[in-house]
Amino acid sequence: MSTDTVDEGKRRFLVTSTSVVGAVGAGFVAVPFLSSWMPSERAKNAGAPVEADISRLEEGRMMTVEWQSKPVWIVRRSEKTLADLEKNNDNLRDPASDNLDQQPEYAKNMQRSRKPEILVLVGICTHLGCSPTFRPDIAPADLGENWMGGFFCPCHSSKFDLAGRVFQGVPAPTNLAVPPHYYVTDNTILIGQDGEAA
Numbered sequence: 001m002s003t004d005t006v007d008e009g010k011r012r013f014l015v016t017s018t019s020v021v022g023a024v025g026a027g028f029v030a031v032p033f034l035s036s037w038m039p040s041e042r043a044k045n046a047g048a049p050v051e052a053d054i055s056r057l058e059e060g061r062m063m064t065v066e067w068q069s070k071p072v073w074i075v076r077r078s079e080k081t082l083a084d085l086e087k088n089n090d091n092l093r094d095p096a097s098d099n100l101d102q103q104p105e106y107a108k109n110m111q112r113s114r115k116p117e118i119l120v121l122v123g124i125c126t127h128l129g130c131s132p133t134f135r136p137d138i139a140p141a142d143l144g145e146n147w148m149g150g151f152f153c154p155c156h157s158s159k160f161d162l163a164g165r166v167f168q169g170v171p172a173p174t175n176l177a178v179p180p181h182y183y184v185t186d187n188t189i190l191i192g193q194d195g196e197a198a
């Protein structure tokens with residue numbers, strides 16, 4: 001056996017060995033990369049739109065659904081509640097919903113909703129993120145005689161009316177957010193997605 005032949009054999013062995021290690025190494029790298037890149041089912045579900053059945057939601061009541069790990073409130077308002085909204089206007093920070101970040105275009109109205117009687121809001125205070133309480137009662141002792149119903153944040157006393165509009169003189173800077181939503185049927189709302197109203 002000549003030296004050349006031996007060297008050639010060693011070289012082939014080294015090339016083959018390196019290719020195998022390289023392939024194995026690539027395999028070890030590729031699997032974790034692929035699994036960390038693919039969104040998990042949970043992550044996909046957390047961002048997905050959520051359907052809400054409002055067929056049993058009574059007037060004056062609120063129901064809550066979860067969307068993107070946030071509470072979304074749905075309130076069925078009475079004619080009187082809708083008429084009372086206007087009485088709050090002078091005491092609100094943004095009565096006409098001029099801050100366009102806080103609601104889709106179709107909710108830029110006094111009711112802040114697609115259908116006047118149905119309010120859909122993200123139930124998170126725009127100050128530091130506490131969840132306000134639903135206070136539909138009129139003129140309760142703790143909120144004063146001018147209170148026409150709304151939401152009260154117990155963390156730092158921010159107040160919002162029954163359209164989610166923030167009052168002046170409280171820490172919350174903006175109205176509560178209206179999430180994108182539309183009516184799939186009269187009694188089914190898809191929250192988290194825009195579309196044509198049914």
Ligand code: FES
Binds near residue numbers: 156172
């Ligand atoms: S978090 Fe609601 S008032 Fe501060």
